[in-house]
Amino acid sequence: MTESSTGVRTRIVLGQNNYGKSDVRLFKVFREGERHDIRDVRVDVALTGDFEAAHTRGDNSALLATDTMRNTVYALAKEQLTGSVEEFGKRLVRHFVKAGPTVASARITFTQHCWERIKVQGQEHxxxxxxxxxxxxxxxxxxxxxxxxxxxxxxxxxxxxxxxGWEGFLREQFTALPETNDRIMATVVTARWEYNTDELDYDAVWSEVYQQILETFTDHYSPSVQFTLHQMGQAVLTRCPVIERIHFSFPNKHHVPYNLERFGIQNDNEIFHVDPEPYGLIEGWVERAR
Amino acid sequence: MTESSTGVRTRIVLGQNNYGKSDVRLFKVFREGERHDIRDVRVDVALTGDFEAAHTRGDNSALLATDTMRNTVYALAKEQLTGSVEEFGKRLVRHFVKAGPTVASARITFTQHCWERIKVQGQEHxxxxxxxxxxxxxxxxxxxxxxxxxxxxxxxxxxxxxxxGWEGFLREQFTALPETNDRIMATVVTARWEYNTDELDYDAVWSEVYQQILETFTDHYSPSVQFTLHQMGQAVLTRCPVIERIHFSFPNKHHVPYNLERFGIQNDNEIFHVDPEPYGLIEGWVERAR
Amino acid sequence: MTESSTGVRTRIVLGQNNYGKSDVRLFKVFREGERHDIRDVRVDVALTGDFEAAHTRGDNSALLATDTMRNTVYALAKEQLTGSVEEFGKRLVRHFVKAGPTVASARITFTQHCWERIKVQGQEHxxxxxxxxxxxxxxxxxxxxxxxxxxxxxxxxxxxxxxxGWEGFLREQFTALPETNDRIMATVVTARWEYNTDELDYDAVWSEVYQQILETFTDHYSPSVQFTLHQMGQAVLTRCPVIERIHFSFPNKHHVPYNLERFGIQNDNEIFHVDPEPYGLIEGWVERAR
Amino acid sequence: MTESSTGVRTRIVLGQNNYGKSDVRLFKVFREGERHDIRDVRVDVALTGDFEAAHTRGDNSALLATDTMRNTVYALAKEQLTGSVEEFGKRLVRHFVKAGPTVASARITFTQHCWERIKVQGQEHxxxxxxxxxxxxxxxxxxxxxxxxxxxxxxxxxxxxxxxGWEGFLREQFTALPETNDRIMATVVTARWEYNTDELDYDAVWSEVYQQILETFTDHYSPSVQFTLHQMGQAVLTRCPVIERIHFSFPNKHHVPYNLERFGIQNDNEIFHVDPEPYGLIEGWVERAR
Structure with missing residues (x-):
């Protein structure tokens, strides 16, 4: 119980909290004969549960050290990282919920780098x-x-x-942008999706989503980033029945025709400035109706 | 209605979505006589509402262009950015909810840089x-x-x-870390807090929170980052009655004594390696009991 | 002539100097029929010459504004960026040396992004x-x-x-690293090379160097980064007679076997920690003897 | 001796080369009674000399491992990092030239972070x-x-x-920028300087240069970044007789008045867009005449 400067007594309590280890850089080599495979992945671990004693009384006896979490990621990787990071994540969650006496749940976040085999005279190394x-x-x-x-x-x-293109949008007092039906469209795709089942080949689905996003990007005239977002979502959900919903975040990387007319030069959609900022940001879920 | 490859018919719909302009870099000078003041702030605008026509039919007629949002931020800044960014944010929200015919709500995010006056012979310029x-x-x-x-x-x-220090923590199969009662403690503070009133001087409260965080960091022996997090939260809530709750995110910037003993050199907590990763990450809310 | 605080009179003069525009983001589309080609390149312009009047007397009359340089890059790109950035660079240099009355020389720096055509059902789009x-x-x-x-x-x-591997190196008082004949070798290649002629197809040579670096990386047991650096240089100079010398900068991205033995787990070169720092850095030229 | 694809025989040789350890993150605490002092510095080590055997024959016997260099930085810091990093650098150079049998010279690069004591109720902690x-x-x-x-x-x-301001500059075919005698001037100072003596207090001179740069920035109307560069150089050389010459690199962080007139709003140099790129870059030496 503390007394505030206005004389109001309030009890101050610990709210939602979590702790863990971030940026664990795990690399695994699968040495099966001449052909090695690799996984290169950054791992973040976050645990939630009853950690009040540490926060309020300095009692650390129920806390798994974050250094221990790091060791655990490497140690379990040896036997249990055998396929996708998603399956490895389930095993880590199971482990951490058992390992800490007051841990209620765990969240494991992966950022996996993609590597391609070097080709030597056309052959994969x-x-x-x-x-x-x-x-x-x-x-x-x-x-x-x-x-x-x-x-x-x-x-x-x-x-x-x-x-x-980008036409037919609302025009009001602060609208200055001209309409266009032929522009460069560019974005850096960030997508994430959820599943309606636990039984699937995560890596195979990932590759299918990846390919659908690329192909859908090319297959229609886009009247807006929003429209393309919806098209991509439809394509993915149609081709991947195990996906329940998908979210896209699309920064609109503006490529603006450079004004050369003032120098007496015609610019027929040839010379562009790549504007680093500010950028439009379009985000949304596409999902199965319930 | 689409048919998936497994023959299951599912209706695919648009879910939660938003769009806006990010990374608008606004700079305002207040030229009152000889002494100028400045605000230097990055602004992100995100609108939510009924934008389904654009997503599914390519009908943009209800969409405010993100370029218009940018213009609006600069235009309104002229008359309405008179004090804190928080107050300016309320005005922008009001404007955008009116400006778009199908906008239901707006979210404005600010990142404001802090500038200090240059001192010339001890005097603020x-x-x-x-x-x-x-x-x-x-x-x-x-x-x-x-x-x-x-x-x-x-x-x-x-x-x-x-x-x-860091002692008395749980020891199990993957625990290798030694205990210590004298270590370097370092973190990069990210804090955010919510209010229990709309009537306050946001800049004055910000300065008070900032000072409380600094002072509380120094005023106790810390048995864990968690304990210090809770102490800081208590200090802030005690001194700032308008704050309802506060969240901290503390990466533990590990400073590890370098092993010099193997070279016959004693290291009495003098020579440290600043470990860039992986880092412990401790996060939590401290709040008023309801 | 100024007098220093120690009473020594010294004349202070302007030394080597340059100015220009950096980070000009140029994007060009070549619209020949159905198949478009693109160039996406960041350009930096730096001019040297006699700019003393501006520095010492505030006389800007001989200065090309850096905004003018930016405009020039976009304007000349329209007709003169027809092939490699190297050839475009020569045209920009010629232009800038003429454009500024006191410009003696110009340096144009390019960073060109590589784009790959999206494949739709196996076909390049x-x-x-x-x-x-x-x-x-x-x-x-x-x-x-x-x-x-x-x-x-x-x-x-x-x-x-x-x-x-990495064996047989010097051992002295501060050496703790064990030897190994089987390790992961990883680096981020930064290479640059100079030519012995002006008559060549820069893009074709670039592709050849790129392929030689990849292939040489795979074709030998590497006793050190230094040895591989020299092998790569030899391969490039042997295959590309127009290249006079080549420089490599190789950060050694250490992949360190994680110590699992302390937990009773054997680590047969399977589980690695990707160490972000500090990193070995190996740099050198390989060149034709004169 | 290799034969190139055009049949020209050329001998390929190793040119200038160096190797070392980069990004060593050293932190030292000076525990003199109640008041601790700290040094927080990133160190890069690069050695040059005769390393041909390693490059061409895979003979590492003369090579100091880069891991050894890292250990050395930490080990020597214990006794020999007693004052400025510049003095510590001389000691490291002396050590490394002796430590490697074929080392001819060493280059040590430091990036030192500045820390300020936290003030608690006005008192430095x-x-x-x-x-x-x-x-x-x-x-x-x-x-x-x-x-x-x-x-x-x-x-x-x-x-x-x-x-x-920025007026009176050259106007030609690609010049579009208007003149102004009242603009925002902003830059991120990168400076480096050389000395005419070995006997000095490096930290004291650093502070003096820092203060001169700040004060000179404020003390004149600036007709160009070039002019201010020269003024700053003069001020530093005048006040610091031990400095022989100083180089500045000034990116011109453009703050552009936002065009509000098209919306019927007057912008009296109040509302600016902070342009992230492209930026003017002005660089030069100011030095003592010889």
Whole structure:
């Protein structure tokens, strides 16, 4: 019980809280004969539960050290990172809920780098790779019995030079932008999606979503980023029945025709300035009706 | 209505969505006589409402262009950015809810840079400044009648060389960390808080919170980051009755004594390696009991 | 002539200086029929010459504004960016040396993003692209008659899981690192090279260097980063007679086997920690003997 | 001797090369009674010499491992980091030139963070600090007997709201920028300087340069960034006789009045857009005449 400066007595309590280890950089090599496979993934661990004794009385006896969490990620990776990071995430959640006496649930966040085999005279090499964008992201949360799995794509930068416009929008006192039916459309795709089942091949679905996003980006005239967002969502949900809903975040990377007319030069949609900011940001879920 | 590859018919619908302009870099000079004041703030605008026509039919007629949002931020700043960004945020929310025919609510996010007057022979200069860390953050959301205001501090890097430890924590199979009762404690404070009133001087409260965080950081032996988090929350809530609750996010910037003993050199807590990662991350709310 | 606080009179003069525009983001579309091509390049312009009047007397009359330089890059791109950025750089140098009355020489720096055509059902799309790493860099300097051209590769992250070691190095008082004949080798290649002729297809040579670096990375057991650096240089110079010398900068991205033995788990070069820092940095030129 | 694809035989040789350890993060606490002092510094080590055996024959026997260099930085810091990083750099150079049998010279680069004591009720605290910008940089190079020392300032962001203009510059075909005699002037100062003596208090000189830069920024109407660069150089050289020459790199952080007139709003130099790019970049040396 404390007394505030206005004389009002209030009891101050600990609210929702969590702690964990972030930015654990795990790399695993699968050495099966001549052909090695790799997983390169950043892992964040966050635990929730009853940690009040540490916060209010300095009693750490129920706390798993965050250094222990790091060790655990590496140690469990040895036997239990055998396939997708999503499946590994479930195993980590199960472990951490047991490991801490007052842990109620755990959330594991993955950012997986994609590597491509180096090609030597057209042939994929057995153990040499070059790193690609984009990234495969995933979040696995749970209490050890039930899990919520979210997968995603990050840093997929796509652009098309035509078949996109922006017309017929609301015009009012602060509207200065001209309309156009032929502009460059560019965005860095951040997507994440949720599943309606626990039984699936996460890596295969990820590749299918990735391909659907790329193909849908190309297959229609886009009257707005919003319209393309919805088209992509439809394509993904149609092709991937295990996905319940998908969210996209699309920064509109504006490519603005540079004003050359003032110098007596005609610019027929050829010369553009890539505007770093400010950028339009369009976000939304596309989902199955319930 | 689409048919999935498994033959299941599902109706696919648009879910929660929003759009807006991010990273609008607004700078305002207040030229009152010889002494100028400035506001330097990055603004993000996000609108929610009924934007389904644009997503599903390519009908943009109800959409405010994100370029219009940018113009609006600058235009309204002229008359309506007279004090705190929080008050300006309320005015922007009111404007945007009116401006778009199908807008239901708006969220304005601010990241304000702090500038200090340059001192010339001990005297504060009237119109010359140097930029500081940390930043003043704020989020204002609302439907035009009611507002939720969150204020915050970002990038406040603090460190103390002693009066911090980490002992008595749980030891199990993957625990390797030794205990210590004298370590360096360092973190980059990210805080945000909510209010129990609309009537307050946001800038004055921000300064008070900032000072309480600094002073509380120094005033106790810290048995854990969690304990210090709770102490800081208590100090802030005790001194600032208008604050209902406060959230902290504390990356534990580990300063690890470097192993010099293997070279025959004693290291009495003098020589440290600043570990860039992985870092413990401790987060939590401290709030008034209801 | 000024008098210093120690009573020593010294004349203070302007030394080497340059000015220009940095981070000009140029994007050009080549719309030849159905198949569009693009160039996406960041341009920095720096001019040297006699700019003393501006520095010492505030006389700007000989200065080309940096805004003018930006306009020039976009304006000349329309007709003169027809092939490689290296050739465009020569044209920009010629222009700037003429444009400023006291300009003696110009240096144009390019950072070109690489884009790949999106594949739709195995076919390359005509106008849709996704952005890749690495980058194609180039610097063109000259006085308008003679040019020094340097081309390069940046952000090419490569890794191999075996066929690399680090043994037989000097051991002394502060040496603690164990030897190994099987480690992960990983680096982010930054390369730049100079030519012995002005007559060449810069883009074709760039692709050849890129491929040689990848292939050489895979084709030998590496006893040190230094040895691989030299092998790569030899391969490039052997295959590309127009290249006079090549410089590599190789941060050694350490992948350290994680110590699992303390937890009773054997780690047969499977589980690694990706150490973000500090990193070994190995740099050198490989060149033709004169 | 290799044969190129055009049949030209060329001998390929190793050119200039260096290697070392980058991004060593050293932190030292000076525990003298109640009042602790700290040094927080990133260190890069680079060695040059005869390393040909490693490059061409895979013979590492003369190579100091970069891990050894890291250990050395921490180990020597214990006794030899007693004052400025510049003095510590000389000791490291001397050590490394001796430590490697074929090392000819060493270059040590420092980036030192500045920390301020936290004030509690107006009093500076003995062991609690908050991190500031800017940074103190330094480079020490040498062969063990002679040293070249360069000190510097990085990330000092300054701005003034008036007393700056840009007029009378060259107008030609691509010039569109209007003239102004009242604009915002803002830059992020990067400075580095060289000395004409080895006998000095590096930290005291650094503080004096820092203060001169700030004060000179305020004390004149600036007709160009170039003019201010020269003024600052004069001020520093006049006040600091031990400095032989100083180099500045000034990105022109453009603050552009936002066009509100098109919306019927007058903008009297009040509302600005902070343009992130492209930016003018002005660089130059100011030095003593020889």
């Amino acid at each position: 057995g153990h040499a790779f070059s790193r690609q964008v984009p990234k495969h992201t995933a979040v696995v949360e749970g209490d050890g019995r039930q899990f919520k799995v979210t997968s995603g794509i990050d840093e997929l930068y796509v652009l098309k030079t035509t078949r996109s | 009237g119109h010359a400044f140097s930029r500081q860390v940390p930043k003043h953050t704020a989020v204002v959301e609302g439907d035009g009648r009611q507002f939720k205001v969150t204020s915050g501090i970002d990038e406040l890097y603090v460190l103390k060389t002693t009066r911090s | 005509g106008h849709a692209f996704s952005r890749q790493v690495p980058k194609h860099t180039a610097v063109v300097e000259g006085d308008g008659r003679q040019f020094k051209v340097t081309s390069g590769i940046d952000e090419l992250y490569v890794l191999k899981t075996t066929r690399s | 003995g062991h609690a600090f908050s991190r500031q910008v800017p940074k103190h940089t330094a480079v020490v190079e040498g062969d063990g007997r002679q040293f070249k020392v360069t000190s510097g300032i990085d990330e000092l962001y300054v701005l003034k709201t008036t007393r700056s």
